[in-house]
Amino acid sequence: MAFYENVFIARQDVSTAQVETMVAQFSEIIKGQGGEVTKTEQWGLRNLSYRIKKNKKGHYVLLNISASGGAIAEMERNMRIHEDLLRYLTVRVEALEEGPSAMLLNKDRGDRPDRGDRPRFGDRDRGDRGDRGDRGDRGERRPRFDRDEPAAPAVEAN
Helix, strand or coil, rough: EECCCCCCCCECCCCHHHHHHHHHHHHHHHHCCCCCCCCCCEEEEEEEEEEEEEEEEEEEEEEEEEHHHHCCCCCCCCHHCCCCCEEECCCCEECCCCCCCHHHHHHHHCCCCCCCCCHHHCCCCCCCCCCCCCCCCCCCCCHHHHHHCCCCCCCCCC
């Protein structure tokens, strides 16, 4: 049996209970074909990068699967005809990840300060910048050709 990761996006107007029903339905397809769904993660309702079928958001779900290629093909066939799914992607991996995925770890990071606690651009202290050295003669102005040259004489019409 091979290992697969499947991520699918359900429509924004579908409830979380309906998403759980979809997960159970796809898990039953895999189990019926002799495979196993080892981990299920719901990443929640997230913004899409661009509109998909007039949806701006979608429910993201990750499935870690240990199954044969035929079971994956049957699950993807059912995903293609399911009207509440916007997109899906199945990738074969060498080994399945243990623990929470990177998406859940990124979501749960508590070490970042709130936006109100961060210093704004103009508020930070840049410290002593030391001697800046010779930065060239700034008093001399270099001529610009479009301004410093006299305009071409006007041609009179006869």
